[in-house]
Amino acid sequence: MPASAQTAAATATAQSGPGETRAFNIPAQSLASAISAFGRQSGLQVTLSLATAGSIQTKAVIGSFSPAEALARMLDGTGIAYRLSANGTAALIGAQQPADGTMVEDSVVLDQVLVTGNMGRNALTGAGYQGTPDWVYQEPASVSVVSRDAIRNASARNARDLLANTAGVLVSGDSNQNQGLNVNIRGLQDQNRVVTMIDGARQNFQRAGHGSSGLTYVDPALIRSIEVEKSSTSGAGGAGALAGSVNFRTIEADDLIRDGEQSGAETDLTIGTNEYHFSGSGSAAVRLSDSFALVGGISRKKLGEYEIGKNGSVGGDWEGLGMDKPIFTGSGTTSGLLKAQMQPTDDTTLDLSWLHYRSTFSQGTTDTTTSGSLREDTEDVTNNTFVAAFGWDPDSELIDLKARLWLNRVENDEFRPKRTDGVDDANVNYGMKTFGGSIENTSRFALPFGDLSLNYGMEAFRDLGKTTVTGAAIAADPNQALWYSGSNPSGRRDMISGFANATLDHDDWLTLSGGLRYDYYRLSGTSTVFSEPVQVYNPPSNCLRYYSDGIRCRVWGNPAYYSYEYPTEDVHVAVSDSKLLPTATIAVKPFDSVQIFGKYTEGFRPPTIMEALIGGSHVGSYGPANAPNPDLGAETANTYELGVNFSQDNVFQAGDSVRTKVVGFYREVDDYIALGTVDLGAVQYASYVNLDGTTRMRGIELEGNYDAGRYYLGGSFTYTDADYASQYTYNGTSYNTGQYVIFGVPKYRFTADAGVRFLEETLTIGARVTHVDAQKQEIGTMQTLLSAYATDSYTTLDIYGSYAINENTKLRFAVNNVTDVAYLPALGAASYPAPGRTATLSLNIRF
Template sequence: MDGAMSIWGVWGTSETGHDKRLAAIRGRLLAGGAMCALCLAPVVSASDAHSQTVQVQGADISASRQFDIPAQPLITALSQFGRQSGLQVAFPAETTQGTRSNAVVGSFTPEQALTQLLQGTGVSWRITPQGSAVLGVNQFTDTEGGDFAAGDTTLLDKITIMSRVNAAHGSGFQGTPDWVYETPESISVISREAIVNSPSRNTRDLFDPMAGVWANRSEGQNPGISVNIRGLQDQNRVVTMIDGARQNFQRNAHGSTQRTYVDSAFLRTVEVEKSGTSSVGGAGTLGGSVNFRTLLADDLIMPGRRWGAELNAATGTNEFDFDGSIAAAFRVSDRFSVLGGISHKDLGAYDIGENGTLDVGDGTYRNEGLLFSGSESWSGLLKAEVDFTDNAKLTLGWFHNQVDASQGIYQDSGTQIFKREDQQYIVNDTLTATFAWDPVSDLVDLKGQLWYSGTTNEEKRGARSFDNLGEFTTIDYEMGTFGGSLQNTSRFTLGLGDLSLNYGVEAFRDDGETTAPATADPETGSDLSYGYRGLNPSGRRDVISGFTNATLERDDWLTVSGGLRYDYFGLAGTTKIFGPVERHTEVIETAYEEFIPGQCYTYPDGTPIINPVTGEQVCEEGRWVTRTKYKTVTSVEQDSADVDIDLSGGALLPTAMVAVKPFDWLQPFIKYSQTYRPPTIMEAFASGGHPNGTNNEFAPNPWLEPEQGRTWEIGANVSYDGILRAGDRFRMKAVGFYREIEDYITIGQIYRSETDFEYNAYVNLDGITRMKGIELEANYDAGRFYLGGTFSYIDTDWAETYIYNDVPHNAEPGVIFVPPETQFTIDAGVRLLDERLTLGGRVTHADMGRPAYGILAAGYATEAYTVYDIYGSYAFNEKAKLRFAVNNVTDVAYVPALGDTSLPAPGRTATASLSFRF
């Protein structure tokens, strides 16, 4: 049963009366609610990780809330009621079978909403003073005080408890769902509310306010997203997913390498896990995961209807030309729904800010804007959701994204300055099939998923003035990844508390290929295009992982979990290395005979001298002479050799967590996790050199080891309602972390005996890289006004040497990106005109601390900056809303964190958007 779980329980009383019986009911509800998240977890790590301990909060059951629940099967309606009311919902399993609910739309108390929802269904119900809704318990009667009446002990049927794990918005910072502040782990979520309220040039802009998370912009002209979590990025250190399908595309460059292409138009949430997990989605990751979740049919279909649609259109200044989408869903029957959508975005080359001084140089900026910072993209979404029974569901999805963009610079040829453009055409397709089965059994709650993601980057290289390549027709970079997972959750009631076991397997395969037309160097004969294929090598990588995690919950105050996973990887194939270019010069001597004709003589005045005997002019006879010719010849030789790569390995990775609740509003926790990242195809097979080079700069390292991490975290969740006034809400998550990484992979040098030559190569740093930091996000919402924000502090001590020939050497990475040492965002606003009008502002400040470092790091050392934004919205009615914003109000010139000094951020930009629901 999707989004639900079941427990067996005996609710009873003794001679002491209803107080003990009520305590028993509350204890069972709270413990069951805490455990139910395991069943609710989707197939990917971000949700699996944060769904371990969903507990009842002290909900204000007398306050009104906005409800938007269509008429539908009762089990689905109760799930939505639980999310929108903030209450846990418990009921016997058979209560919902074959029953439909009524629509509930408007502002109601939970009691009023549940009355309308269940009117005419024959289902009895009760809301407890502790904030839980109990349905179908006809054995109990009410007393005047609102408690359950005393009576004989009663054995109830199986109870199903719904939670709010699937919520897309809530009371936290920028609408973060409440389950984030009920989960004892380092989790952040970008809510649907934050996504639709923030028109963005690129989906990576959504990460700017998040604590401990950044989007790398070093390849700022490319619309791909590279996420940095706590200082780790690229090479799958951070796993990015779309609906649980991994996006493992890599492309070598001077900046970031990992790139995910996703449009924000169809995102319902973005879920970020910042450490390791013993669940689906944790295989092969070092520093956490990001899961982009797309829309569901229930997000579009309005109450009382079988279909629904949403239309959004935005435009703005500073080349924010158009951003629009339309999505629609249709409920064919009570058990089958379909969803589809299409979006389009058109952006031009923006102007940077005018206030401040930046050394942009002549490479990327002219009066017409930042060079090649525009793009045009299309995306589409198709989904089908099938409820075979109340207990079995299948969801099929296809997400498509295609982008036309360019990269390049202004280039000085010596006689003129011209634009050098590399055209990019990028297509990403993600296919998912997700199945969930939760029969009437505590031993079975089964979830499985099969998925495929494929990214193709077709590039047309512009001609360079400094090489012999000319213009290629196309270069194709491709990466296809397919995988799957299967997991089950079993639950038991023990004397110590309620135990849940989550266990399963996941596996995936990366298959990468780069093709480029061969172009021979006229002097050496070397393939000038090998630099594209060699540094973006073709190859295959397999990863398989098995895991188990046990969670024990003692009433509503203690949660203890421990997990173990085993990751295994394999990389095998053949690549090439090239030796030094050797030039041999030789002088060749050639002898030959040359005939010299005779010479006739004259007097100085030109009069011929006559032989008096013959009467003829005096002349010499011609003769043959021997001459020598010298010729210099240079021959060029470059040896090459095949290199077999066979890397494999595995590791056992434990996790452990303890959380307590000394008060209903406070949940401190501690967690330990180990992670393990095998080398990628790029790291294992990289060879060759810069295009137009001699192909002997890089070589593979057959002795490369996986990276391993250990992370300790201590934190607390706070969820408190009614602090200053009835109906206000305070949510906070604070986490401190310390991480150690062994065998961090970067660039060094190795020697290859096949060619008797030294190369740049990926190597393992010797020693431990240490990272520590603090992350905080909090929000206070009093209805008419709100105040929230995030804070991040990070300090990293990188290991800087590696062992080569038994001697430590200083590593020379291309570039290691270092996030700001401190960064904070403050967001505040007011709601007027019965909360139809919202006006807000936001300030973001970043202090850089230690800059990026490495042999290419000079262009990535950004300075501190402060940016101000204002925004607002006006709801004409329930179906139409106007949103507006001005980003970078002060038009400051700055380079964003993890950016490139030649690619500053946009200057002042105003946007306006209209959205309609049908």
Template sequence: MLLFADTGYTQQSEIVQADRAARLFDIPSLPVLGAISAFNRQSGLQVTLPAGVGSNARTNPVKGSYRPEVALARMFEGTGVSYAIGDAAQAILSASDGTSGEAATTLRPIVIVGKSRRDATAGAGFQGTPDWVYDEAGSVSVVSRQAIQNSAARNANDVLDNVAGVLTNRSESQNPGISISVRGLQDQNRVATSIDGARQSFQRTSHGSSQRVYVDTAFIRAIEVEKGGVSGVGGAGALGGSVNFRTIEADDIIQADRRWGVEVDATTGTNAYNFNGSIAGAVRLSDDFSILGGVAHKNIGDYEYGKNGTITQLDELGSGTARNDAVIFSGMEWTTTLLKAEGNLSDDLSFDLSWMRNDADSQQGSYGVDDVLRADDQTVVNDTVTASFTWDPGSDLINLQGRLWYNNLKNDEQRGYADGALPLTYGMESFGASLENTSQVDTSVGLLSLNYGFEGFRDNGETKTPVLLDENGYDGAYGFKGANPSGQRDTLSGFANATLEHGDWLTFTGGLRYDYYRLTGSTVVHGWEQTVVGTPGVNCLLWRNGTCFRWQIPPSQTIVNSYPQYPVDVDMSGGAWLPSATVAVKPFDWLQPFVKYARTYRPPAITEALISGGHPLVAPLENAPNPWLRPESADTFEIGANITQDAVFSADDSFRMKTVLFYRNVKDYISMGTIFNEQAGRLYNTHVNLDGTTHMKGVEIEANYDAGGYYIGGSFTWLHTDFAETYTYQGVDTGPWTGGGTYPATPAILFAPPKTKFTIDAGVRLLEQKLVVGGRLTHVGGSEPAYGQLVGNYLTEDYTLLDIYGSYAFSDSVKLRFAVNNVTDKAYVPSLGTASFPAPGRTMTASLNFKF
């Protein structure tokens, strides 16, 4: 049998993502761990070995062009390690120890499955990053399921906090939805967010962030973050990358030697962390078909914020959202259900069907100046349905993948106001499809891979409100509907990418995609007119076209207000060609420098183009639509390097690192501004395109060293943004004070991300690695206004946090996890948050995980 170092580790099933094409290999003689790591990188497949596992056997060098299974066999030929493909596509490694001939440790079957190498969701990188990330010539991060479970997260915000270049917005902390910022870009679908590839496009305008993604971590297998341009499926209509939440599969629940499996997880803790639990079960009905189901429930109360330190802004603003050191309505009750079927219709055709439902109940509100509590009940139900297939008939020219998806989100609100609860519904229904194929051709200069296809989707936004007419004929509920308008947006995209691999040292990729959009909807602009009862005064405050809109009224006279409506129909469309290019070299097997360029394009969101109305239940005189809004576009340049080294100081250790420097120019960046509407004769807020170019630049580093008995890793982010400072509103008439033509002004940018953020994560594995104890230190710098129009509520000071976590494996089936977050009970406002919602104080949690 294969002899491993004395680790006391019970081997699990290992996964290889199969690829039938021949590849170029150049693997020297190495210990087993290093050899398999090199095999992974050079084959583009994945054999995952647990951290700390090694062998006293050395493999053969392999150099030349081979199919992956042949290369793997040659690696072990004559070493005492044999390789054979068995039934059910299983490969079994076995060997003698080379000295006594007696058997040692057995490695259970290596299951070969025809999936993308991205199916690997864990590895030796920071936060369990798999090795395929270090073959990607670009800025990609992965949060593994183990890292998610170790985080003891209140919601999905917490598990993304340590990713380089990523922040989550906490300005709407009473809402369980999350808003993700990547490299300073957020909201309005600038970053495409999805669950199993299904877009999550919901927007809701409020005082803070607008984009809301409703996903619980209970059944998330991995979170994949791409921070630049996405050249293939998932990149349509996105300016700054993508975030994809991937759900668990049957293989995550069923152990290798069984036909069924169950996983139960239960967590409780202090600081209103009442309960967070889940149960998932899967059964393999045959070798070609399996089903999975699960349900999770979370009950989190109103947390207490930290007591050590002073939150200056909270003291200045008062405590409308805080009582007795707790943030009111910061709790939630959340139920998640997941159903999934996976199978093979034939030897070369596989499929999966899944349905995830997130059902969250929460409240929003605050104490008013009269110390009366206003509470709004919120219910969000999000259904995500996906169906995908892969057809791989064994031809180098065909590897076809397709997906159909549907997402429906309903946010029902019972708004508290003077006459009782006001029922409101904000909705976003989205559906789409994608189809892509990969062909490989051997040429005289190297292996040429062609990836081409299309994707398209539709977003239907709809807000429903009751009618609340006042004595002047104004609908007081229109403010809800105007700020969250109904409309439709269609996005279509076709793409083609060619990758040439010359030998094992040079890779060149060139791509081109075309994005097209159309956005339609209807809304109104509300004006304001006054009718004088009695003899009009002699002074008119506002004349338009020979008519006095507003009189100066003596005390003896009265006026009647009216709010005429001016219909606005929006029908905008456009498209853009978007090139991309990447060059990567490998001067050494462990080092891959690269440079990358990508042009991206984001159409306006429904909210941006159609916004109208004003604050709810008051005069609708704040917002107006902008039918002339232009899409944003960006050019992003990256230079970086991947470092992947095994057996650095010993046969069992590993080092992984990804470093990326980027520079991005954004044209027509969309912000809030003030414009003059000719029909209504008034100033309004609307979304506008900034003049000139907005510049963004930064550095992102993620690294991890794992020696088996201990590990240390971390991430670092430096980010700087120079927003364009003026805008020009293009319309029928932009206002008499400029003589027509343009109206330059200063825009309002709500959020300024911090320039610096870093995390150091280290731990030890004891008692034959059954016990893991780790600590995490995170520092986030303060934010600064880009220029004088930043909303002061969203400026935050720097803070440093300490977290402790650990686990103890009683057996392969039972594990205890524990965590203490914010150990020092630090009082702070999270970055991209507001002083009205300070972050949770010290929280201790414990969880039990059972697998059987």
């Protein structure tokens, strides 16, 4: 019978390459048991497929070895030969004659035995914090991963919750009515500073409003993992990235189909309290042949208007609203995934996928000046992501090619009902279409002094932003459309990038890496700007006496009737720039379990369409408000990192594991772009500007975990400090006053997560404590967007657990904010405190 050597606990054991040393403690025992122990301790996901193992006994393996060495020692004398490839796949090929020409006594001929490793970045889970795969703790960079297990255990109200405990990462909570998420990495967010992707396809949507603008729409139910890079890279996906990237990876066939099966499916159902009405998803995969598989999934979630915590006070604007819960925080979300995974030839792969997302919700508030009347705008957001990924990896060290084409389209349809006599109904469509592709190849060389790999390629993408407005009032007065399209302008942005990176590994203890990236962008479009109003007398019938020409009025009626006209001016903007960006990394391993690394990167972020082409005015007002900046330049950043990876098994007892990553960083940002106030003649406008001088950011990030099987303890810690430049220049004039749009982050934040496992590790009960430091507004010339963004410190407690009823059915529960604390989340708005105590119950079934 097939015997799996991957236990539930070992599923969390991450993956090491065949040449990397690990600690092994495998006693002499039967072949099946030894393969099971080898799988747990090597990190290779092992499947033993044979008719019978007979009475074959393996030898003991105790000490530090590479997986290849450990496997050789374990099988020594059994007569079983094996092959272990560079990508971590081993094949055990049955009984063979030993060197002395005799057969091992009691040996039997086995069917082919495959020992496969879910290696590298394709790993679903591992022994790290919240199931982080082991490759993260072997990567000489500040990288974090939210695993599939962590996504399931989060019982997320929305996608923002998934990144809440990741070191160095925050998600803005100022738009709790909106289901989009806005990621902040190390104090930088908005305007594509953080590149967000789905399976490598960028989602560059921006929408201006009273808060953060960069929004990403994705459903957690169809995501297998989230990868976070916290600095720039010389590789695919790094073009135009200043603060790093977040890549949401969707589920694959191997996530659903067990080894030896041809199909698989699972369903996940969740209900909860505090307006967590329902969340359900179903996904399935089938292998129609050895080279073709189909994956499909669908998800539905329904949320209501949650209540905030009862303990404590959030203060600020919330108390003035006189309500017991935030309004318009309900939503309905539906998502679907269709993916085809193919292997046209033995050395090529082709994946085609379509991810559809739709969310309906409302935005608005109460108007306290009109007896608390509601101002509700209905929203309908759709996001479609299409990806085609091709791989070619022939039997050559010179070719490991990956190519990707993708299209992402976000449409936000908004209906704004009449509010006042001057602001009638309007239908607005905010759209962003981004398409692009990348191609890269990796060539590997064995040199006398080490192994050299060269990664090189190109990527390019285009943003097409378009805002359209319709309505009876707008048809009568087209200038009213500028209330919506002015700050969300239409335009085009192109970017192309070439990159190359060389990595040298010497004797498993030294890694040297250096790369270059060349980024070029061009942005163009037309902005419409309101000029200074002109006083116009009318109507002509109010003229009591004309001059002899019969045209000029000599005496006007008393009083004179006059009005104002608001002239508009079209300003065409076309900007372009380029930058050569180096990166360098050095990593050393003084011990097998410790890696120390230093990294230097340069980043380059061009302005977005919104920043370069802003115009129009605020809803309901005519006259000057916003103006573009034709001289707006790109942001650049230099980032220095020093970090330590620690990864070791069998530390305090057999079978335990420790995984830790600590990174300190220092970043300098030049020409930081912020929204400031500028004077053009006698008129003042809001315009995006480059801050003079250097904005400096520094911090420390830690993620770690200890897992002893029966219990575990992990957590994360983040310290971030920022010193922003204090003035800016526009059209040759310097300004050191005004309101900048900058989102500050709390200096300190930590999470401690611990749990125990019972009943042969089928029952898990855990608790998580999170503390976030206060974020206060800086007074004077440096202000963030609104005073509402000042938040007090807070501490929350969550409990969670799961019980594996059998190998196919698991029950999960969670209680978030157990102590029912009333608080404003970091980067949140005073009108939208966090949800109070919320309990959820989930059932996961695999077929």
